[in-house]
Amino acid sequence: MSAPKPKLRLDKWLWHARFFKTRGLAAKTVSAGHVRVNSSKASKPAQAVGAGDVLTFPQGRQIRVVRVELLGERRGPAPEAQTLYTDLTPPEDSIPPAPRFEGKGRPSKRDRRMIDLDRARELE
Numbered sequence: 001m002s003a004p005k006p007k008l009r010l011d012k013w014l015w016h017a018r019f020f021k022t023r024g025l026a027a028k029t030v031s032a033g034h035v036r037v038n039s040s041k042a043s044k045p046a047q048a049v050g051a052g053d054v055l056t057f058p059q060g061r062q063i064r065v066v067r068v069e070l071l072g073e074r075r076g077p078a079p080e081a082q083t084l085y086t087d088l089t090p091p092e093d094s095i096p097p098a099p100r101f102e103g104k105g106r107p108s109k110r111d112r113r114m115i116d117l118d119r120a121r122e123l124e
């Protein structure tokens with residue numbers, strides 16, 4: 001007989017992996033039905049997850065997709081937490097730079113005058 005696969009509570013793992021600031025926030029997100037484990041909705045924060053499970057959940061304005069690699073013993077520093085998962089989230093397109101002033105810091109008074117002149121010419 002093989003030993004059972006080690007498991008950990010879903011809310012606790014999300015907190016250990018530093019996706020949520022508190023375990024209560026992780027539990028609230030799971031209870032609200034916003035977390036999926038292997039493409040099925042997780043309804044309870046106490047649902048067990050183990051290595052190889054794929055989690056899908058919202059974080060900020062993006063949807064995160066991660067594969068559980070390890071179960072954490074504690075909520076350690078960020079580099080330690082990043083070893084607990086593999087990020088499967090597709091990279092987002094970066095926001096294009098401002099079309100008028102290309103990242104040179106704050107425009108000077110002369111630059112602002114030139115921008116205003118360009119805008120006036122566009123209206124003509």
